[in-house]
Amino acid sequence: MSSAGIFDFGHNPAFSLRPPMLSVTDLSCVRGERRLFAGLSFGLAAGEWLHVQGENGAGKTSLLRILAGLAQPADGQIRWRGEPIGNLAEEYHRELMFLGHHGAVKEDLTPLENLLLAAQLDSLRLDEATALQALVRFGLRGREDLAVRCLSAGQKRRVLLARLAVRDATLWILDEPFTALDVKAVEMLSGLIAAHVAAGGMAILTSHQSMPLPNGKVLKI
Amino acid sequence: MNAFVAIVRRDLLLAVRRKSEVLTALFFFIIVVSLFPLGIGPEPALLRKIAPGILWVAALLATMLGLSRLFAPDHADGTLEQMALSPTPLGLLIAGKIAAHWITAGLPLVLLAPVLGIQFDLDTDALGILVLALLLGTPLLSLIGAIGAALTLGVRGGGVLLSLLVLPLYVPTLIFGAGAVEMHISGLSAAGHLSLLAALLAVAAFFAPWATTAALRIALE
Numbered sequence: 001m002s003s004a005g006i007f008d009f010g011h012n013p014a015f016s017l018r019p020p021m022l023s024v025t026d027l028s029c030v031r032g033e034r035r036l037f038a039g040l041s042f043g044l045a046a047g048e049w050l051h052v053q054g055e056n057g058a059g060k061t062s063l064l065r066i067l068a069g070l071a072q073p074a075d076g077q078i079r080w081r082g083e084p085i086g087n088l089a090e091e092y093h094r095e096l097m098f099l100g101h102h103g104a105v106k107e108d109l110t111p112l113e114n115l116l117l118a119a120q121l122d123s124l125r126l127d128e129a130t131a132l133q134a135l136v137r138f139g140l141r142g143r144e145d146l147a148v149r150c151l152s153a154g155q156k157r158r159v160l161l162a163r164l165a166v167r168d169a170t171l172w173i174l175d176e177p178f179t180a181l182d183v184k185a186v187e188m189l190s191g192l193i194a195a196h197v198a199a200g201g202m203a204i205l206t207s208h209q210s211m212p213l214p215n216g217k218v219l220k221i
Numbered sequence: 222m223n224a225f226v227a228i229v230r231r232d233l234l235l236a237v238r239r240k241s242e243v244l245t246a247l248f249f250f251i252i253v254v255s256l257f258p259l260g261i262g263p264e265p266a267l268l269r270k271i272a273p274g275i276l277w278v279a280a281l282l283a284t285m286l287g288l289s290r291l292f293a294p295d296h297a298d299g300t301l302e303q304m305a306l307s308p309t310p311l312g313l314l315i316a317g318k319i320a321a322h323w324i325t326a327g328l329p330l331v332l333l334a335p336v337l338g339i340q341f342d343l344d345t346d347a348l349g350i351l352v353l354a355l356l357l358g359t360p361l362l363s364l365i366g367a368i369g370a371a372l373t374l375g376v377r378g379g380g381v382l383l384s385l386l387v388l389p390l391y392v393p394t395l396i397f398g399a400g401a402v403e404m405h406i407s408g409l410s411a412a413g414h415l416s417l418l419a420a421l422l423a424v425a426a427f428f429a430p431w432a433t434t435a436a437l438r439i440a441l442e
Contacts, residue, residue, distance in 0.1 A: 068306060071442045094308040102299025106231075108238040120227035121307050121314065147238075 020045045021202065022067075022171060027076030029062050036062055037221045040076065046170075049193065049203040049213065054221040060206040061101065063221065064175050067204060068098040080171075097169035099177060103160045107149040111135055111159045114148060118163055126166055134162040138188060153180040161189055172196060174205040224309035225317040232321030242287060243325050250283035250330055254337045265342040272341030273351065273402035280330050280355065281391050284362040287326050288387065289380045291318065291370040292437065305441055315437065316430040319367045327359030343406075350405045350415075357418040358398040364422075364429035365390050371436035393421060 020043025028038035036059030054060050065071040069085050078085050085092045105114050119126035135144050138158040157180050193203050236243050257275050295301040304314045335348040369387035373379035401414035
């Protein structure tokens with residue numbers, strides 16, 4: 001899977017007229033001896049979301065990590081509001097919410113402590129009542145004082161969804177966000193993403209499921 | 222600064238939830254130090270002579286015990302990624318983690334040392350110098366150890382490698398730390414050795430978080 005192609009279906013021409021907030025030009029990624037993708041270019045404007053598709057090992061996670069600034073591309077440039085993300089660093093991070101394979105949830109802490117601490121690390125003001133409300137919204141009522149270690153895999157992911165809901169970020173980069181979620185939680189997450197995009201936010205996600213959301217761009221690598 | 226306090230509080234909370242890890246290192250320190258008087262026999266002059274060296278070597282080894290766990294759990298559960306993507310500079314958060322490591326691994330040694338020193342027939346003044354030297358030296362151990370822990374993060378068999386990497390770097394701390402107490406016992410001023418320890422601490426406090434952060438960024442890629 002060395003060649004990369006972009007299929008911008010442009011469901012809604014009105015969107016593509018807006019200047020892109022995130023623009024990616026000629027991105028390529030090399031892992032070991034293998035070139036995962038090359039010449040990747042796309043733009044994402046406010047109110048748009050991107051579905052990254054590809055086989056296992058095609059480089060979806062690598063792409064997301066590069067977009068988040070966690071890894072360096074072999075070649076190419078990523079600009080946020082016209083500035084290379086390397087120059088922005090903390091300014092970019094303030095507007096970014098990255099959700100990777102690992103949930104960044106501390107097993108020894110309770111869901112509530114996890115939410116509050118994550119907010120503090122993000123220099124976010126979050127009071128206990130709002131955090132509790134978010135947990136209840138994602139079906140964790142009565143679990144807020146239980147160590148995360150005692151929760152099921154799906155419930156752990158729900159803690160992350162609550163984090164997504166309380167964090168006020170413009171760009172969401174989500175790696176396989178639907179893993180381990182039940183039907184109801186998938187619905188909730190889809191709703192969350194849809195509301196975020198409708199409110200002028202942006203989302204980039206990988207998923208092997210077909211997405212029930214409208215107005216998505218699709219990127220195949 | 223809020224994020225710095227938050228990360229210190231988080232790591233202390235985690236240490237409280239997993240007491241065994243902290244207590245293991247502490248009991249290791251107590252037992253190793255106590256074995257020497259038992260093995261060598263009650264000869265006050267000899268015990269007084271070897272006391273500083275033994276207390277310091279035991280402190281080095283006890284600090285080493287928990288070092289491989291400094292970043293590994295955060296790396297495994299994705300928290301380190303989130304810290305790297307936080308709007309707060311990563312260096313500040315890492316400094317917070319090192320501070321928390323000293324509070325859980327270094328400070329208890331400082332507080333226990335005078336009690337253990339009595340076994341070696343050290344007088345009150347010598348115990349005072351010992352506490353002072355440890356107070357300056359143990360943060361140094363945490364700071365230098367953090368660089369090693371970051372460099373060996375994600376490396377297979379990293380625990381052994383970490384010891385090989387860090388223990389030689391601990392040598393100056395050991396020489397000046399034990400030397401301060403020895404000087405006092407032989408009737409000279411310990412001020413020179415303590416000043417050198419303080420100077421080393423000042424340099425390490427400035428450079429170690431920076432070097433650790435650089436190493437962690439490489440580990441994250």
